[in-house]
Amino acid sequence: MHLEYFQMIDRVISVDLDSGTLVAQSKVPEKSPVFEGHFPGLPLVPGVLLIETMAQASGFLIMAKSQFAAMPFLVGVKEGKLRTFVEPETPLEIEAMTEHDGSGFAITKASIKSDGKRICNAQLTFKTMEFPDPKFANMIAGRARELNMPEEYLPAR
Amino acid sequence: MSTFDKVADIISETSEIPRDEITPDSHTIDDLGIDSLDFLDIVFAVDKEFGIKIPLEAWTQEVNDGKAATEEYFVMKNLCSKIDGLVADKA
Numbered sequence: 001m002h003l004e005y006f007q008m009i010d011r012v013i014s015v016d017l018d019s020g021t022l023v024a025q026s027k028v029p030e031k032s033p034v035f036e037g038h039f040p041g042l043p044l045v046p047g048v049l050l051i052e053t054m055a056q057a058s059g060f061l062i063m064a065k066s067q068f069a070a071m072p073f074l075v076g077v078k079e080g081k082l083r084t085f086v087e088p089e090t091p092l093e094i095e096a097m098t099e100h101d102g103s104g105f106a107i108t109k110a111s112i113k114s115d116g117k118r119i120c121n122a123q124l125t126f127k128t129m130e131f132p133d134p135k136f137a138n139m140i141a142g143r144a145r146e147l148n149m150p151e152e153y154l155p156a157r
Numbered sequence: 158m159s160t161f162d163k164v165a166d167i168i169s170e171t172s173e174i175p176r177d178e179i180t181p182d183s184h185t186i187d188d189l190g191i192d193s194l195d196f197l198d199i200v201f202a203v204d205k206e207f208g209i210k211i212p213l214e215a216w217t218q219e220v221n222d223g224k225a226a227t228e229e230y231f232v233m234k235n236l237c238s239k240i241d242g243l244v245a246d247k248a
Contacts, residue, residue: 075194102204104214105197125197 001026001053001092003034003045008053009094012147015064020098022061024147026053028090035088045086050120051077054110058096058124060144062106064153065098066128068141072106076125083118090114104128160207160237160244167202171195181234186227209243 001008010026028045035043055074062072086092093113100107106128111121131137141154161181168185169176172195185191191199200211219225229235 075197100201100204101210102197102200103210103212104217105200107201125194125201127197 001029003029003032003049006052006056008049008056009060009147012060012144012149015061015150015153017065017153020061020065020101022057022064022096024057024060024094024096026092026094028086028088028092030088032088043088045090047082047120050082050086050112051080051122051124053092053094054096054112054120054122055124055126057094058106058108058110058126060147060149061096061098061108062126062128063140063144064149065101067153068137068144068155070128071131071137071140072126072128074124075105075127078123078125080120080122082120084120086114086119092119099123160241161233163206164199164203164233164237164240167206168199171198171202179233181232181237183233184228185231185233185236203240207240207244209240209247211240211243 001010008026009024011024013023013025015022034046034049038044038046059072063070091114094110095113096108096110098106099109104127106126108124108126109121110124112119131140145154165176165179168174168179168189168191172189172191174189179189183189185196200213204210216225216230220227220230230239
């Protein structure tokens with residue numbers, strides 16, 4: 001996890017398109033400039049970054065379904081619950097499930113746990129759009145490859 | 158319950174528009190003021206209710222390309238007719 005660069009996912013653990021599920025994991029860093037402000041003397045991962053983490057796992061799931069043909073943009077957060085504080089060095093297990101695969105949009109239900117304990121969950125809505133250009137699309141696919149996204153869900157090299 | 162009543166109920170619940178303001182001639186965008194994000198919620202609920210997948214991308218593309226008027230897809234009675242067609246195609 002590299003909070004200030006919005007790199008929220010460390011590794012994709014599994015993708016199952018039959019059940020519409022992606023599982024990923026991350027570990028909150030020991031130090032980050034984010035913790036200097038949130039909060040001095042009481043470092044906690046901001047709730048919006050936990051939402052972002054669930055959104056990124058959901059985004060990789062949605063892109064895997066189309067072999068990275070389109071990019072999802074977060075447009076809605078419903079029933080978001082931030083259940084507990086998340087401190088530095090906390091291991092995170094992130095799960096995203098497809099709730100609805102619409103035309104030009106997708107809805108997921110996502111959650112984060114740590115050692116089996118629920119941290120947060122939300123229903124997320126994404127608008128799917130064409131990548132702005134091939135270079136950008138390659139960059140996103142390359143990032144997914146680095147995170148261990150199975151090759152079968154990625155575009156051909 | 159008719160398709161119109163089901164869709165009007167969904168719109169009313171999703172967008173907080175009084176149910177009695179929604180008529181078969183209401184334009185969902187121009188008259189009811191539904192924006193694109195609320196429309197996604199409505200399409201999600203309609204897809205689930207009727208077991209269909211409204212081809213929203215294709216409709217939007219046709220409108221943007223000038224091949225169809227917004228009324229064709231986004232006036233309530235026409236929208237409901239399209240939904241009925243999608244349900245029939247599925248059967």
